[in-house]
Amino acid sequence: MTSAELLGIPMPKSDRVEIYSGVARLAGKLWASRHRAASPSKTAVAIVHPSSNFLGHYLLAPLAEAGVDAIGLNTRYIANDSALIMENCVLDIGAAIAYLRDDGYDHVVLLGNSGGGGLVAMYQSQAESPTITATPAGDPPDLTAAMLPPVDGLIASMAHPGRAIVSTEWLDPAIGDESDPSQRDPALDMFDPANGPPYSAEFVARYRAGQLARSRRIRDWVRSTLDTLGPGGDLPFTVHSTVADPRFLDLSLDASDRRTGTPWGSGLAASLSPASLGHATSLRSWLSQWSVDESNCDGPWHLARTSVPVLVMYGTADQVSFPSHAAALFEAVPHGRGTLIELPGAEHYPTSDPAHIPLIVNHIVTWLEEQGLR
Structure with missing residues (x-):
């Protein structure tokens, strides 16, 4: 039988007041929801977005039921991106990946959903070969000095190439x-x-x-x-x-069968x-998050610097992540281990037609097996 638990992952420290809640700052935790498979899984799929609350993401329980542990990961900016710094999101993912590695997983895969697509590419790029020494405003963090454990694979699902681009x-x-x-x-x-x-x-x-x-x-x-x-x-x-x-x-x-x-x-x-x-x-968040000229989060640019297998999935009825977005991510993959999957009739939030969810899960599990990640 599958099970679910709340994870409190130690949050990287910051000298800036980036979140209003004193309770949240004092807790010093990044919150994640882990859904465990009925049998022990040596693979964890961590689903992330810069600011969306993924504790209840629609793929968590279905992935666990398919035999893969799934983690709905939140950054420190959960449900509020008004002061969000993309570089801090990278630190937060790094803390979560280290936590999962310490917990004994042999394989950790990052799944960027929607605005998470550019972020997971940025994370792996900086984990493999860090280049970012400051935010566009010149503030910390220096990602070249950060602990950013690389992951074993990347998935972009219904994803944008980057928040500044979109x-x-x-x-x-x-x-x-x-x-x-x-x-x-x-x-x-x-x-x-x-x-x-x-x-x-x-x-x-x-x-x-x-x-x-x-x-x-x-x-x-x-x-x-x-x-x-x-x-x-x-x-x-x-x-x-x-x-x-x-x-x-x-x-x-950008023709598709969307409404x-x-x-x-x-x-x-x-x-x-x-x-x-x-x-x-x-001001500082706008440069980091939304400025197309200055934001460091350009998904295709970062994806071209990675070496791990990449799965890109897009829905043909998606009203906000278009076929060209999926193509930009897929075409940036610099090696032969990129996979592009079209999901006919799937919308940005496929919960509107729940039949799409087991199809998405099946594609993920099949891909994990093909890449030796399960």
Whole structure:
């Protein structure tokens, strides 16, 4: 019979107040949920995301039932990415991998789900050959001096290539005044019916250029503000309209069998919703997490520096992780042990059709066996 337990993994220390809760800071723990197989498993699959709470991830119990121990791993930024530093997420994963190794597992595999795809590639890259000595703001940690045990395999499931990459693809270029989202440039407004959908190739090209320009305006303001604040300074700020990728409304772009819209709704209301991506952030977090020019978390770049087997799975009905995202990750694998699996009809959250979950688990278990990781 399978069983579940809560793990309290010692958290790497930090001199900065990065999480509001004093109780959480004093506990000094990273929280994880381990689901054990009925028979002892020498393989652990650790499922991770920069900030999502994975204690109840939908793959945990099914993987255990298939004979593989599964760990839903959280970083210190569980359910709050407003001050998230990607480099600290790497430290947190390192602490968890060391914990699992000490607990006797012969094989540890990292599974990055959604925004975890870029993160697990970044982790393994820095575990195998560390290069990052500071955050983009010049703060610790120095990953070249960190204890980062390499894992034995990587899985990217319904994954993005990196938070900074995907947030730039979603950033609304019609916003010209960062303090007033009601002021919109109609020439760059994907929600204006005059522009589509469908969107012309010329509009999409202008739109993508406008997204990059807005990202760089925010970056320049962040840099200027940090210079004004001086060493150690930081401030919170808001980024408006962050779910505005033309692919959400025009299904001919990055074509798949997804439905129109996003998991958070459709149209401008979803883009402005406080619950959508990356609205609340700090200056230092924005550079580390969201700046496409400065973030260290570029999944394909890091994946190209790894030597372990890689499995990339994507759903053809996924509304937010598109076929090109899976292709970018798969094509970055620098050796012959990369596997790309298409999941017909699977959405970003396959719990909407539970029949997909045993298929995903079967692909994972088969791949583990093929790679000698089980």
